[in-house]
Amino acid sequence: MNRSNEDPPDRSITAGADFLHLSADAVPRGGKSDWLAREIRHALADSRLPVGSRLPATRVLAGELGVSRGVVTEAYQRLIEDGHLAGRGRNGTVVVGAPAAVAPPTPRTMAAPPPRRSVFAGGPGADVFDAMRMTRARIDLSPGLPDLAAFPRAAWLRTERRVLASLAASDLGYGDPRGTPALRLAIANWIARNRGIRADPGDVLIVAGTAQTLTLVGQVLRHQGVPAVAVEDPGSLGARQQLHNCRLATPPVPVDSEGIRVDELRATGEAAVLLTPAHQFPTGVVLRGGRRSELISWARENDGLIIEDDYDAEHRYDRAPVPALRSVLAENVIYAGTVSKLLAPALRIGWVLAPPKYRDALVDAKRFADLGNAALPQLVLAQFMESGAMERQLRHLRRHHRRRRDAMIEAVGAHLPEATVHGAAAGLHLTITFEAGFADTDFAAAALARDVKVHPLSWHGQRPRPPGLVLGYAASTPADIAQGVATLGEVLRRL
Numbered sequence: 001m002n003r004s005n006e007d008p009p010d011r012s013i014t015a016g017a018d019f020l021h022l023s024a025d026a027v028p029r030g031g032k033s034d035w036l037a038r039e040i041r042h043a044l045a046d047s048r049l050p051v052g053s054r055l056p057a058t059r060v061l062a063g064e065l066g067v068s069r070g071v072v073t074e075a076y077q078r079l080i081e082d083g084h085l086a087g088r089g090r091n092g093t094v095v096v097g098a099p100a101a102v103a104p105p106t107p108r109t110m111a112a113p114p115p116r117r118s119v120f121a122g123g124p125g126a127d128v129f130d131a132m133r134m135t136r137a138r139i140d141l142s143p144g145l146p147d148l149a150a151f152p153r154a155a156w157l158r159t160e161r162r163v164l165a166s167l168a169a170s171d172l173g174y175g176d177p178r179g180t181p182a183l184r185l186a187i188a189n190w191i192a193r194n195r196g197i198r199a200d201p202g203d204v205l206i207v208a209g210t211a212q213t214l215t216l217v218g219q220v221l222r223h224q225g226v227p228a229v230a231v232e233d234p235g236s237l238g239a240r241q242q243l244h245n246c247r248l249a250t251p252p253v254p255v256d257s258e259g260i261r262v263d264e265l266r267a268t269g270e271a272a273v274l275l276t277p278a279h280q281f282p283t284g285v286v287l288r289g290g291r292r293s294e295l296i297s298w299a300r301e302n303d304g305l306i307i308e309d310d311y312d313a314e315h316r317y318d319r320a321p322v323p324a325l326r327s328v329l330a331e332n333v334i335y336a337g338t339v340s341k342l343l344a345p346a347l348r349i350g351w352v353l354a355p356p357k358y359r360d361a362l363v364d365a366k367r368f369a370d371l372g373n374a375a376l377p378q379l380v381l382a383q384f385m386e387s388g389a390m391e392r393q394l395r396h397l398r399r400h401h402r403r404r405r406d407a408m409i410e411a412v413g414a415h416l417p418e419a420t421v422h423g424a425a426a427g428l429h430l431t432i433t434f435e436a437g438f439a440d441t442d443f444a445a446a447a448l449a450r451d452v453k454v455h456p457l458s459w460h461g462q463r464p465r466p467p468g469l470v471l472g473y474a475a476s477t478p479a480d481i482a483q484g485v486a487t488l489g490e491v492l493r494r495l
Contacts (some may be wrong), residue, residue, distance in 0.1 A: 024066040034069055034479045036075035041477075044095060045085055054125055055085065057091045081400060082477055085225030097149060116165060120445040124459050126241060137453035139484035143282065143429035143472040144238075144304045146341045150400060152393050154345075157385045163376070172381070173457060177372035178353075178363055179206025182382035187351045191337065194314060196327040199353050205362055206373050208348040210309055211242055213336040214274075216365040217307060218246025220358060221272060229307065230273040231262050234461035236281050239309070252462040255280060259287030262294035272305040278313035278322050281461050282431045284423010286322050295325075299332040305355075306333045312341045314394055316426035317402045331355050337383065341428060341474075342394060347377055401428060407478035408485065415489030431457060433468035438495045440467035446491045451485045 012234065026036050043049045055061070056071040065072075076093055079085040086096045121132045132142060184204040191197040207213050221229065229243050233252030240250045251268045253260045259280060265273055275295075277287035289294070298304055308325045308390035326335035328354075337352035354362050366372065384390055405424060412419055412432060419432035447454055457468030469488070473481055 006282075012230045014364050022065060024064070027065055027067060033074040034349045034482075035077070035148070036065075036067075036071060037078045037477070038479050040075065040079060041084070044079075048376070049095050049334065051095050051097065053095050054091070055095070057092065068122075078477065078479075081150075083153075092188065117446070120441040124237060124348075126245075128459070129238060130279055132453070133456075135453065137448060138451040139480045139487070140453045140475060141471045141473070141481070141484050142453055142475075142481055143455055143470045145472050145475040146344065147400065147474045150397060151344050152389065156380065156384065159387065163379045163383055167379070171375065175372055175375045177367040177371060177407075179204065180375055180378040180382065183349075183378040183385075184351075185291070186382040187337075187384040190390070191324075191335075191353075194312065195321075195324040195337075197324050197335065197353070198327070200336075203353050203359070205352045205354070205359075205366060206378060207350045207366060208340050208370070208373055209239070209340055209350040210311060210336050211351060212369070213309075213334075213352050214239055214242035214307075215246060216352070216362055216369065217334055217358075218243050218248050219365050220361045221305075222246050222248060223361070226272055226432065228268075228270050228272070230265055230268050230270040232275060232280060233463055234282055234457065234465065236276070237459045240462075243274070250274075250462075254463075255285060256285055257285060258289070258291045259285050260291070262291060262298055265295075266298060271302065272307065274307045274309065275325070276309045276311065277325055278310055279316075279423065279427040281309075281311070281427075282423070282429065282455075282457065284425065284427060284430060286426075288322055292325070293296065296329055299329060303359075304332060308333050308335045310335065310337050312427045315398065316343065316403060317398065317405060317430055318345070326353060334358060342390065342397070343381075347381070349373060349377060349381055391460075401474050404473040404476065404478055404481060405430070406416055407481045408473040411482045411485035415486045416492060418492070428474040429470055429472040431470050433457065433466050434492075435466060438467055442468060443467065443469065443491065443495060446495065447488055450487050450491060452487045454488070463493060 022036075022039055040049070040055075049055075053078065058069050058076065062069040062072045076085060076087075080087060080093075084095065084097050085093050088094050101162075119128065119135055129393070151191070181201065182200040183206055187204050187206075188199050188201045190201065207216065218229070226248070228249035228251055230253050231240060231243070231250045231275075232255045234255065243250050251270060253265045253268060253273070259277065260273070260275060275287070277292070279286065299306055306325055306329070310324055310326075313324070323337065326333040332355065333353075334355070335353040336350065339347055340350070352362060408430065409421065411423055412421055416432060418434055418436070420434075422431040422433065424430045440458050444454050444456040455470040457465070457470055460470065471485075476484065
């Protein structure tokens with residue numbers, strides 16, 4: 001379990017090659033840095049290297065293993081980037097967090113967990129994502145999972161201390177259900193800088209992530225007599241589940257290489273649609289050019305409502321940013337954003353901008369849901385954003401995730417040459433498809449039996465399509481990504 005990145009206690013433990021159970025005889029001929037990083041990671045996971053222990057100097061460990069100092073330096077650097085180690089100058093390299101260990105075998109005296117195959121048996125139920133999170137796997141390539149080890153603990157803690165030091169007693173009471181004024185101003189500034197959206201802070205509603213946005217919007221639309229929200233196909237299973245929970249139908253609209261088919265949207269006759277236009281989930285398609293113009297015309301001609309989920313628009317690598325639809329069509333767009341992929345889902349902080357005719361109803365729905373988000377995390381996030389720390393975190397994540405994205409593309413090319421890769425230019429996941437006759441749920445189940453967790457593409461579609469997998473890369477190291485995709489290649493050959 002990860003610990004805070006502030007200075008850990010000095011436990012006077014200095015690990016060496018013997019303590020790590022390593023020897024020069026075990027060093028492979030190639031991939032030495034990958035091997036060493038993996039071995040240290042195992043030592044962290046099984047507590048041979050507890051938080052607070054110091055690793056040997058790079059030249060010392062290099063000498064003990066008979067490798068170059070650069071091999072050790074690179075391995076240490078990878079673990080520092082993963083948030084497991086920290087350089088302390090003259091105090092050396094210190095353990096500050098450990099990856100989650102693989103759960104030990106269940107004792108015979110305890111009830112055995114359900115077979116891993118069961119999570120993929122039949123159609124995905126309402127609790128499928130809870131079941132997936134509770135299902136342990138050594139390599140987790142699930143989409144939608146950010147690198148939780150990259151959370152800026154030290155910077156967040158410093159900001160939290162500053163906020164608490166200046167907090168008035170009145171700030172600890174019940175607040176505005178729309179959110180704290182400080183965070184609403186910070187959000188307005190953030191989306192202006194990063195998404196080209198001009199908004200008054202009074203227009204911003206703070207919510208508990210995009211899931212709550214969809215629930216609140218669904219309640220409002222249902223109350224106003226709207227029976228359905230059209231959705232992209234394929235599109236997010238989780239989003240459909242939220243809308244279904246509000247008793248809204250979700251007619252599917254096909255997505256092609258240019259984005260949602262606006263002609264098919266018109267054919268549904270629906271007045272509302274949920275989109276992920278900046279980086280479509282799960283295909284990664286960007287909505288732009290002629291298709292954006294068609295969509296804008298549909299909204300203006302039909303007084304149509306677009307729910308714009310901008311969930312990972314900041315994470316881009318090989319292309320320029322695409323303007324948010326809200327920036328050009330404010331009167332017809334409910335815009336939803338979140339910090340779940342920039343910081344951590346545990347914060348449960350997102351935001352909504354709605355056209356005037358929906359704004360008061362959404363605030364009422366939020367008020368009666370929970371009286372507003374917790375104020376303290378809002379105040380910390382506001383100062384974190386306004387101080388420039390959020391921009392620094394985003395720059396770090398882009399470099400960090402690009403390396404992992406590149407590692408996944410390389411691994412897919414080497415081990416799954418039959419696959420077609422989609423959506424690799426941005427986001428935290430990519431999708432691969434196959435021209436084959438197997439069921440992708442069988443593929444995912446077989447992968448899980450080999451300790452690799454993935455999503456079958458069919459979960460996220462309502463219409464039949466070729467099999468595929470949705471693969472997240474943000475939360476796994478390049479070495480684990482390579483090993484996980486190699487395992488997928490072995491599984492595919494057996495299928």
